[in-house]
Amino acid sequence: MRTQVGIIGAGPAGLLLSHLLHLRGISSVVLERRSREYVEKRVRAGVLEQGTVDTLVAAGVGERLRREGLPHHGIELRYGGAGHRIAFERLVPGRAITVYGQQEVVKDLIAARLAAGGDLRFEVEDVAVHDVATDRPYLTFGGGERLDCDVIAGCDGFHGVSRPSVPEGVLTAHERDYPFAWLGVLARVKPSAEELIYAHSERGFALHSMRSPEISRFYLQVPPDTGLADWPDERVWAELAARLETVPGFTLATGEILEKGVTPMRSFVVEPMQYGRLYLAGDAAHIVPPTGAKGLNLAVADVRVLTEALARFYADGSTDLLDGYSAACLRRVWRAQHFSWWMTTLLHTFDSDDAYGRRLQLSHLDYVTSSAAAATTLAENYVGLPFEDGPAPV
Template sequence: MRTKVGIVGAGPAGLLLSHLLHLRGIESVVLEKRSREYCERRVRAGVLEQGTVDVLNEAGVGERMRREGLPHHGIELRYGGAGHRIPFEKLIPGRSITVYGQQEVVKDLIAARLAAGGEIHFEVPDVALHDLTGSPYITFQGERLDCDVIAGCDGFHGVSRPAVPEGELTFFEREYPFAWLGILARVKPSAEELIYARTERGFALHSMRSPEVSRFYLQVPPDEQVENWPDDRIWAELKARLETVPGFTLETGEILEKGVTPMRSFVTEPMQYGRLYLAGDAAHIVPPTGAKGLNLAVADVRVLTQALDHWYRTGSTELLDAYSATCLKRVWRAQHFSWWMTTLLHTFDSDDAYGRRLQTSYLDYVTSSDAAATTLAENYVGLPW
């Protein structure tokens, strides 16, 4: 087998890269170890930046997103018994977010690739990368796929990043002393926009996936077991952390899924080695507080598509050589924003009265100063390309 771009991973990064390359006449093959059903059902991120929405629309895969996605023009910061809205439409005119589940983006991209005759191989075991600084190729299941370049889009635990020889990459990371217990519930959202709540009991997030399905998160200890959280306990704790302003009542209902997500920050430098280019979670992880993971993946593959297109059209490797440096500018900005949102809203050491006072002081500043609120809004909706 031979192709121009071998893509490892059929998540949003790999699928979108394959589709964007197809639109430019560049062939690719996508290899994925999981089943199609798993990829299309795995619930992950749900907040799309303005730039991500624009890319999906420009790529011709945004029809269902425009029909079913939920545009939001603000978020609420809830603390100290009051809610404070950050109005995107006032602070960043013309830019907003869209709530549309990552699994829905994956469904749209798979359908588009298959409709165009794209090659996506699911349930592919034993993927390995070879000769990354020469003539790269991928082996799997007794097969060999030769390619001009390889795109590692297979996530934090994938095979792409470990294929780079030890010492060639530098890792920057931070683990947080808590995790998120997340649930998906068949219940109408109790608010029209996302609510980020800081309380002495810990952080809580009220989100949504559709007019009938809501998404919630609770700050829990890093080693928490989901078995310790029966449905009644989850709803009781969500009420305690969200029903802190007059007149707000949290709707409850059937819980469809629940799971515990560790919180970490991670960056690989550089994001390339030889003819291997890392994108998305294979290169960087952010805590989900800033809603940047999926959006960074889209930004990465947008840059990589432009670089590959330039190389195939002109023979120049200028943009490919600059891929890592170009992506890392946005990556580190998103890392800082995600770290800042996380430290601003979560409960850390219960004895750290000084730290809690600092959090409250900065929340007061963000919710009373247009300058500070604009900084939050600009980063949240996504910096321009």
């Protein structure tokens, strides 16, 4: 078999790349280790930046997003017994975020690729990367099948095969682990607030979010070694109430818990994001703590850059954009890394004995919620900085 771009991974990065390339007349094959059912039901991020929404709409996969997504024009920072709204409509006019689950984005992209005759292969075992240092890279999979291509895109996540395929010593990894994790809860209950609530307290951080008008999403800061058995439903609701019911008039609605999971908190960046004809995108190249809601959005940003670079390459043979892929992506990646680290350190409880650190946090929260300049910095990073390349690349 032969295609122009071999793509490993059918998450948002791989699927969107395949679709954007299709719109440019560039062929691709997507290889995914998991089943279609698994990737369409895997609950992940649900906050889409303005630029991500614009990209999906321009690519023709935003109809359901526009119909079912929940636009938000602000978030609340809750601490010290009061709530403080960061008003996007005032601080960054014309820009917002949309709550729409990552699994819904994946469903939309799979449907679009299949409708266009795209080659998506699920439950593919033993994918291996070969000869990316040459101009004839190829992939093997399934116990003997071979896919020849011009370029390979590694969109297979942090634990995928793409990044480990690069020879040792070529890539430099930057990492930071945080001394806590997030317990994520999906519940069949109407959201108790119209916008996301980021709550800071001495008991730890909590986040009130949502996935639809009937489904809510919650997160609790927990120790990194937490097991799900430690958190029966009654304890989850009691702790969420203790951390969220801290302002007058707010009552947390409860309901059936559909899903629980523990997510470790880490920051990770690998440089460069390319080697030969192999280009890493999304979680294969970088991980952010979810506090800043940047993971999926960074994957979309990577794919936009790679799409433009490949379109130039196939149009006139130029490799200048491909050569500069990593540098172009990393400018945004490091900005998002800093913002995610900043939000994490601002809102979470660290050493319980560190009274000095707690007072610094409260002082910083007071500054963010009372200074237009500080609030604008939060708002413009949260809704997503404009893309350097302008409108969506379709």
